[in-house]
Amino acid sequence: MPVSRALIWCKDNIGMEIHGTTKKRPYEAFLAEEKSHLMPLPDIPFEHPLWKECTVHIVFDSLPTRYIGKKVWVKGIKRPLRYY
DSSP states (O other): OOOOHHHHIIIIIGGGSOOTTTOSOHHHHIIIIIGGGOOOOOSSOOOOOEEEEEEOOSOOTTOOGGGTTSEEEEEEOSSOOOOO
């Protein structure tokens, strides 16, 4: 995988300039002080949910019946629904 120009700029250019406050090179400080504290990314990729305001027509699961006819915010995700 080719290295992006942004990564090169962050590591080799701006990341090696002396910071005005800390007087350290940011990329070197990251490697020495911060990198070891990072956790691995989760196996499941992040999903950007879609939020919409909807009117409740039926009650399903734990939604109280008092919401029928009312507007609620619903979160949609890309994973397919399963019907049984």
